[in-house]
Amino acid sequence: MASLHNSFVSFTDWEFNYNKFGSTLSRQLIYLDEIIVYQHDIKFNRHFLLSLMGYHLPPENSLAYRFTFAQLLDTTAEEVAHCLVREFYPDAEEHGTEFKEVKTSILGYLEQENIVKIIKHELEKNGIDM
Ligand SMILES: [Zn+2]
Numbered sequence: 313m314a315s316l317h318n319s320f321v322s323f324t325d326w327e328f329n330y331n332k333f334g335s336t337l338s339r340q341l342i343y344l345d346e347i348i349v350y351q352h353d354i355k356f357n358r359h360f361l362l363s364l365m366g367y368h369l370p371p372e373n374s375l376a377y378r379f380t381f382a383q384l385l386d387t388t389a390e391e392v393a394h395c396l397v398r399e400f401y402p403d404a405e406e407h408g409t410e411f412k413e414v415k416t417s418i419l420g421y422l423e424q425e426n427i428v429k430i431i432k433h434e435l436e437k438n439g440i441d442m
Contacts, residue, residue, distance in 0.1 A: 319350035321395055326358040333357050333379075333387040338398045352395035360384050366440055381435055385428065389419035 327335070337353045359369075363379040371377075393415035397404050404410040422428055 317347055317349050319352065319395075319399055321352045321354065321392060323356070324353040325355045326361045327355045329357050333360075333383060334391045336391045336394050338395055350395075350399045352398075354388075354391045354395070356384070356387060356391075360387075364435075364440070366438070381431060381440075385419065385422050389415045389422060392418050 329335070334354060334356045336355075339351045341349045341351055343349065357379065359379040360383075363369075364381065364384070393411055394406070396414050397406075397411045401410045
């Protein structure tokens with residue numbers, strides 16, 4: 313019988329996208345007919361990178377103000393939750409109950425992390441929208 317081994321979740325790229333904050337690609341790899349390994353790749357919208365570096369889109373651009381640090385945390389929780397739900401609840405709905413519970417707990421975890429508090433403080437100090 314096949315056995316499940318540790319999965320890999322990687323942040324792989326900043327992508328240009330006009331309608332998504334992030335995306336994931338999940339693969340189930342099977343070695344020697346018995347070892348199952350999940351590999352998840354997460355991409356974030358490149359506008360996050362530009363916004364957090366302090367570049368601002370013109371206010372009339374509908375994407376302006378949407379790529380905040382708070383939205384990046386939410387997107388991180390969203391994409392990691394998609395990976396975990398695909399792996400541990402393969403029959404669950406994409407944005408169903410299991411997904412919402414996992415996302416909420418990941419977001420709660422991220423928000424109490426010291427590094428997140430430090431980044432929020434630095435952004436505030438430098439007048440960058442959060
Ligand atoms: Zn989603």
